[in-house]
Amino acid sequence: MIIGLEISSDFGHFSHPATIYSSLTYPVPPKTTVMGMLGAIMGESDYLFLNDIRYACIVKNLDGKKNFCFNGIKDALKELNLEKAGNGFGKNRKQFYRELLINPRYEIYVDLSGLEKSRADKLLALLEEGKSMYQLYMGINFCLATYKFLGVFSAEGKKADSANIDSIVPLSSDFAIEVGKNYADVRFATTIGGGRIFGGFSDFLVETSGKSIFCKNIEYSEVNGQKIVFV
16 A cells, blocks of 8 residues: 655754754655654654655755754753743853755655554554644654645556656666756665664665656656655
8 A cells, every 4th residue: 555645844854863963954854754754643652663664755845955043952941940041041052053944845655565454554544534643843843744645546666768757766776967957865764773773774866856867777666647766
């Protein structure tokens, strides 16, 4: 079973999993982020069972990136109270910059065939009702996100001498760089274990303006009229 989602937000930030305060963002949500989003919809804080999914990501809109300055306070949540606020609490403030995506919108297709049927059915029921048990974020908690359920689809596997692929593709693909398109290569995790240990790091090519990627000798799936590669 393949489900489709359109996820959008005013801002987004997908930081590198090896860092806590990363100033840079991936241009697309990694598989582990999509796992977290689906876990939020299902109300599952422990979503490691979603390692078995495959996903494809299409950039529908991305109005570039900008750096924003944030104020951080050491031990803010632990120490915050009115008494300390009146006694100069916050003197340990630290400013840091973070790169944010502007108006990101993605079309995400998820292959649930490796998922236990009861869990796949639970997810599908929530999606069909437009519900989410937890708030969705576009990467981090001040980038609130919404989703639109596109439906359930079947996939037709194809192999072609050449094709224009709508989704991100493995960097090892036989792709061609075309004039008028914007490319970025990224390396991110495809699995997550207990204790937030990330693994399965792979390299991918992204066309950040929402245009297709021309590939030769490519195996892909056609889903909902889109030519995509599941990873």
